[in-house]
Amino acid sequence: MWSPPWPERLVPRRPDDVRAMRVAGMVVAETLAAVEAAVRPGITTGELDALAEACIRSRGARPSFPDVPDYRHTLCISVNDEVVHGIPGGRTLLAGDVVSVDCGASVEGWHGDSAITVVAGGPEAARPEDLELVAACTDALWAGIGAFVVGGRLFDVGEAVEESVETSAAQAGRAPYGILEGYEGHGIGREMHETPGVPNVAVQARGPRIRAGATVAIEPMITLGTAEGHTLTDGWTVVTTDGSRGAHVEHTVAATPEGPWVLTAADGGRAELASRGLPCGAPR
Secondary structure, three states, X not given: OEOOOOOOOOOEOOHHHHHXXXXXXXXXXXXXXXXXHHXXXXXXXXXXXXXXXXXXXXXXXXXXXXXXXXXXOOEEEEEOOEEEOOOOOOOEOOOOOEEEEXXXXXXXXXXXXXXXXXEOOOHHHOOHHHHHHHHHHHXXXXXHHHOOOOOOEOOHHHHHHHHHHHHXXXXXXXXXXXXXXXXXXEEOOOOOOEEEEEOOOOEOOOOOEOOOOEEEEEOOEEEOOOOOEEEOOOOOOEEEOOOOOEEEOEEEEEEEOOEEEEOOOOOOOHHHHHHOOOXXXXXX
């Protein structure tokens, strides 16, 4: 267990503000759906980035990531041992590549942020362990979302994520997955990255109490091997130190009295949460 560096402050949003974030979240959801459909062997990461920018701007929104100092792309695209913050460009995807795509968009100053991990060429091109990795990361995301409830504590999210990752490894009969050290989710609203951070592991403190209207981005990042990563000389791309493949998934979530409302899921997360016996929030 470790102590997170972020201040323990979680600002609730007004219902109208959460609904405005939902608009941005839906732009992100639609853009990622278009990008996922386009991922295939032979396409470049730069072409996917151009597609995403066109999708976002066609909806009257703005890509969020160019607001980050020194970053000019719409997406982060990380392939295989690149876990997060990969820079789109001339890399051509190959069959079986594990591709993580992170996207943010803003509408009228409110942000949405989400990420998916897919395999180029589909499941038939994937190694079994890569499919298990993506499934474990996705399960961990929804476990974390299920813990983001009014009256709970923020750092319960990380405990739920870590427990889910450990359970997935045990059920697969494999060595533990690595949970990437030093990277976590974050608050989100008028800025894409706001405090506090949202760890992906259990921490010593419980964190601030979750109130209705609180909004965060929950984003597990796990690997087939080490939890250690380092940044390449491009200043952005984070790769595993042992060369193992990684996965990264993310949703922007609002806490409501009825339960979590997933602002970057087409149905608000209702189907996935219901399949896990969890309530789904709703706009008020």
